[in-house]
Amino acid sequence: MQLRRHLLIRWTVRALLAALVVTGCAPQPVTGPPRAAAFNATDTAWIQLMIPMNERARLLTGLAPSHTTDPALADLAARTGTRLEEELTRLRGLLDLSGVPDTRPHEGHDMPGMVALGTLGRAEKATGREFERILTDGLRAHLAQSGTLCASERTSGGAKEAKDLAAAIERSAARELDRLGTTARS
Structure with a gap:
């Protein structure tokens, strides 16, 4: 369809x-050059990595409503999930604009900051405190690595649109890391 x-x-x-x-x-x-020409190898590599990272983190946050007993953590997961969906829409738009095909070069990989497939499997079976630990650890790693990748994109990327999105994601990741630290302590 x-x-x-x-x-x-x-x-x-x-x-x-x-x-x-x-x-x-x-x-x-x-x-002048078409918009796709403004995208350099750093831009496309960043986009192609951020998409699966966000997709995996989104899968993890999507489990929170039925797996956590902590309302504050469930709320944080819901807000983070919404932000991840918005970022995914923008990242996919940038990939289209770059003219690079969606070949999914990181499909199936478990990379730093990417919620591992095994972690998702454990999270699906866990509830309460066990799930909450998996969720907070996974989000903390995802947000920290996202910030690092976005800083590199802002420094070495070529396309203004990609660098602007990287800056926005980096700011969001920092805010959510702070919220996660506050939520996990309460």
């Missing part, structure tokens, strides 16, 4: 562009 919808949209866009060319209403070429 998704593929059919994607193909229909692609065909519609191509037909619209062809009609614009035939009628003489095609957009004029933009002077």
Whole structure:
């Protein structure tokens, strides 16, 4: 269903562009490099790593409502999950803008800051304090590594859009680390 919808949209866009060319209403070429050229290897590597990192962290936060007994931690997980979804939307948009195909080079990897598949498996079976420890440890590692990766993107990235998103994610990660520290102590 998704593929059919994607193909229909692609065909519609191509037909619209062809009609614009035939009628003489095609957009004029933009002077300078296309937006995709502004993305360097750091930008695309950062985007391709942040997407699976956020997806895994989102899976972990999604377990909180049925696995934790701590209302403050459940609330933190819900807010973090919402933020992760928003970031994923923006990251996927940047990947499209970069012109790099979504090849998922980090699929199945367990990297620093990425919630490991084994951790997700343990979290699915855990409740109460055990789950809360898994959640806080996983989020703490994710947020710290996200901040580090975003700082590197801001320093070495080329595309303004990617560097701006990295700065926003870095600020959010720092705030959520503070909240996590406060929540875990209460």
